Amino acid sequence: MSTVESRGTITVAVERCKGCELCIPACPPRVLRMSEARNELGVPYPELLPGCTGCGACLLVCPDFCFEIFQYETPVLHEVAS
Amino acid sequence: MSDVRDDALPTLAPPNEPARKVGRIKPALLLHEDHDLCPGCGEPVAIRILLEVIEELGQERNAIGIIGIGCYTAFTSTMDVDLVQALHGRAPSVATGAKRMRPDTLMFTLQGDGDMVNEGLQEVIHTAARGENVTCVLLNNGVFGETGGHMTSTTVLGQRTKNSLEGRDAGRHGHPILIGDLLAPLGGTAYAARGSVHDAPNVVKTKNMIRRAFEAQLEGRGFSFVEILTMCPTGWFVPTAEGPGYLDDVLAPVHATGELKNGERLVGTPQLLEAARAEERGRR
Numbered sequence: 001m002s003t004v005e006s007r008g009t010i011t012v013a014v015e016r017c018k019g020c021e022l023c024i025p026a027c028p029p030r031v032l033r034m035s036e037a038r039n040e041l042g043v044p045y046p047e048l049l050p051g052c053t054g055c056g057a058c059l060l061v062c063p064d065f066c067f068e069i070f071q072y073e074t075p076v077l078h079e080v081a082s
Numbered sequence: 083m084s085d086v087r088d089d090a091l092p093t094l095a096p097p098n099e100p101a102r103k104v105g106r107i108k109p110a111l112l113l114h115e116d117h118d119l120c121p122g123c124g125e126p127v128a129i130r131i132l133l134e135v136i137e138e139l140g141q142e143r144n145a146i147g148i149i150g151i152g153c154y155t156a157f158t159s160t161m162d163v164d165l166v167q168a169l170h171g172r173a174p175s176v177a178t179g180a181k182r183m184r185p186d187t188l189m190f191t192l193q194g195d196g197d198m199v200n201e202g203l204q205e206v207i208h209t210a211a212r213g214e215n216v217t218c219v220l221l222n223n224g225v226f227g228e229t230g231g232h233m234t235s236t237t238v239l240g241q242r243t244k245n246s247l248e249g250r251d252a253g254r255h256g257h258p259i260l261i262g263d264l265l266a267p268l269g270g271t272a273y274a275a276r277g278s279v280h281d282a283p284n285v286v287k288t289k290n291m292i293r294r295a296f297e298a299q300l301e302g303r304g305f306s307f308v309e310i311l312t313m314c315p316t317g318w319f320v321p322t323a324e325g326p327g328y329l330d331d332v333l334a335p336v337h338a339t340g341e342l343k344n345g346e347r348l349v350g351t352p353q354l355l356e357a358a359r360a361e362e363r364g365r366r
Contacts, residue, residue, distance in 0.1 A: 012093040013107065018121035020315075020322035026282050036087065043121075047090035056105040057282035061326075063126040065115035069105025070097055080089065 002082040005075045008054015011068040012046055019043025023058040023067070032058060050078035109133035111142060113160045122322030124312025124329075125154045125221050127279040129161070129192075131289040132219060136163060136188070139296055145188040146180060148173040150197035153227045171202020174209035177216040185365040188296060190217040195236040196226040199261050203235070206265065206307075213270025213304040213347035215362065217295045220261065220309040224333060225317030235259045238336040242319050262309045262342050269348035272304035275341045278311040278334060280326035287339075294344065302362030304347025311337055 017039060023046050024032050031051040034044040046058070046066075054071035096103070108115045111133040119126055136145045145163045149155055151170045158165050168176045173191035181189040191198075198206050198220050206218055224237040231244035238258050240249040250258070266274035273295050277288025288310055295306035311333050313325035320328050 006091075008104075009091065009097050009101065010093055011096060011107075013115070014094065016115060020122035020325075022122060022323065022326065024323070025326075033090075035090075047087065048093050049090060052091075054104060059105040059107075060282040060285040061127060061279070063119065063121075063123050064117075065108045065112075065126070065130070067105065068096070068103060068107045070101040071104050072097070073100040073102065076097075076099055078091075 001079050004050040004078045004080050006050050006052045006072065006078060007075045008052045008069060008071040009076075010048055010052060010058060010070070012048070013066040014039050014045045016064050017041070017043065017045035017066050018064050019045060020063065022061045022063070026057045026061040028055060028057055029053055050080055109137060111137055111162045113162050117156055117160070119153055119156065120316045122313055122315040122325045123153070124223065124279045124314070124325070126157075127285060128221055128288070128310045128312055129154065129157050131285060132192070132292055133161065133163075135289060135292045135296060139188070139293070139300070141188040141296070144186070145190065146184070148177040148180065148189070148191045150191065150193035150202075151228070152194035152197055152221070154192060154194060154221055155228070171197050171200070172205055173197070174202065174205040174214075174216070174218055177218070178209055178212070178214045181214060181216050185215070185362070188217075188299060189215075190219055190296070192219050193221070194227070195220060195222040195224060195261075196229070196234045199235040199259055200226075203259070206261070207268070210265045210268045210271045210305045210307065213272075215299055215302055215304060217299050217306045217308070219292065220307070221312050222261075222309050222337065223312045223314035223317065224258075225314045227314050227317050231317040236261060236337070238333055241332055243317055247319075258336060260337060262307065262337070265307050266342035268305075270305045271307065271343055272345055272347045273298040273306040274343040275307070276309040276311070276337060276339050278329065278339050280311065280313060280329040284339065291341065302359050303345075309337070311339065
């Protein structure tokens, strides 16, 4: 196991996502990936992995207003399989 | 619906840990988030930053938008600013009249390339040449998106559209009009810039361009213009995820981004310029 620090996090409006994937390469720490599951529109949506910085790049490029951005007062640590 | 894999974090609700919200889901001037534009479209991104700038300049109750006809027109039912629907291509002329009657307002047009550069090219050129104190915002994707996806006057050579599937060819279809470069040298133009929304840094730069254009208008400096390159993966026949790359590779080399002009409209002599600005200040 290893530890990954998240300085921020996001919420994702899964039901509104149209699955365009623009947020995936936009994320500087590369902690977004598309889901295997599909939403009610029948498309995959972004999932968050540990390491978010709360920079808001995903929000800036999202055409469907799916993201809210939060920055933690104290960074949150996650144990991940190395 | 929230079937995230085991290693993914919960994102359906705000965090339980102490945290500060630094990014809102939508601008306050957008009544709700839902819209019917295609996946991967760049226009909602442009509309977000436009509304955010209006809000940040404190012009929420002072702004009037004159709207052209295109996919973006769908947002007229959810944008919480005063709006006038213009005939196809005529928004700059409507804005001219409205601004002359209400010089105290922040007057902007929102148009696509089909609307501004095909249907109403002379409207925007004359509005700029007269130095009308309005801001024209162009969403440029090189496609008549709403009416079927055929090419426009800004479609670049080699760009795919519904009727240029092999790419626009100069011999058959002629050359694109670089509207920003056409408007910038005109004496009435105070500010002209071309931005893009294909990645986060360019979204931020483009938002600053819109702010500087509105500031030029609020200072009474003359005509201001912001062209925004937007993705249209449906019209370009590319997967949504390849839209930003296609914009960067095909459109941006021709419609080069950056500020084209940031100055003052030309008025005969410095004395006349000062008199024009004093008159503008007096009216405000």
